[in-house]
Amino acid sequence: MRTRVKICGITRVEDALSAVERGADAIGLVFYPASPRYVSIASAKEIVTVLPPFVSVVGLFVNASKSEIDAVLSQIRLDFLQFHGDETEADCERYNLPYLKAIRVKPDTNLLQYCVEFNGAKALLLDAYSDVAYGGTGQVFDWSLVPRNLPKPLVLAGGLTFENVGDAIHQVRPYAVDVSGGVEQSKGIKDAEKIAAFMHAVEQARSE
Numbered sequence: 001m002r003t004r005v006k007i008c009g010i011t012r013v014e015d016a017l018s019a020v021e022r023g024a025d026a027i028g029l030v031f032y033p034a035s036p037r038y039v040s041i042a043s044a045k046e047i048v049t050v051l052p053p054f055v056s057v058v059g060l061f062v063n064a065s066k067s068e069i070d071a072v073l074s075q076i077r078l079d080f081l082q083f084h085g086d087e088t089e090a091d092c093e094r095y096n097l098p099y100l101k102a103i104r105v106k107p108d109t110n111l112l113q114y115c116v117e118f119n120g121a122k123a124l125l126l127d128a129y130s131d132v133a134y135g136g137t138g139q140v141f142d143w144s145l146v147p148r149n150l151p152k153p154l155v156l157a158g159g160l161t162f163e164n165v166g167d168a169i170h171q172v173r174p175y176a177v178d179v180s181g182g183v184e185q186s187k188g189i190k191d192a193e194k195i196a197a198f199m200h201a202v203e204q205a206r207s208e
Helices: 013-021 041-050 066-073 089-093 111-117 165-172 192-207
Strands: 004-007 026-030 056-061 080-083 099-105 123-128 154-156 176-179 184-186
Touching: 004 192, 013 026, 013 041, 013 192, 026 041, 041 066, 056 066, 080 089, 089 099, 099 111, 111 123, 154 165, 165 176, 165 192
Parallel strands: 004 026, 004 176, 026 056, 056 080, 080 099, 099 123, 123 154, 154 176
Antiparallel strands: none
């Protein structure tokens, strides 16, 4: 199966176009004000407007209120919601949109139980655990903690770069990989050459 790629933390039109031109399947827009990759509704509208067909737009939220999410959805077409906080399954399902639930993985994380608790999720997104952040730390977690028999598609995140994404794909066999900091020149500003190198590494891993 082809490994899909989501490039998250897009804040500029040119970065969205760079990601798409190099073959990204999806882009992520961060609607979490505490994040250095936060994007306003106005900027997000500009980004979404220029995207060609068949590129998925994922909106990332962290413990957002219903009114905050509704404000985004009233103005921007999102294909998926990504919940990166402490949301319950009921919180995730109230918008009638497909969603991903992010899990911050540590040694005692029971991913099989999360598959049960978030049965309606289209996929689980696995990221590195941090005491101080809900994601975007650039840290890699221990991929051996991921069971082989999970009944849901996996999106692998957490410290991925062009240098390690091939190993990640071979070891975890995820449905998709999610990169943000690994293709940046600074937080929120993507680097076209790093995007190209990342996509090339994914393509190489797909063919091996």
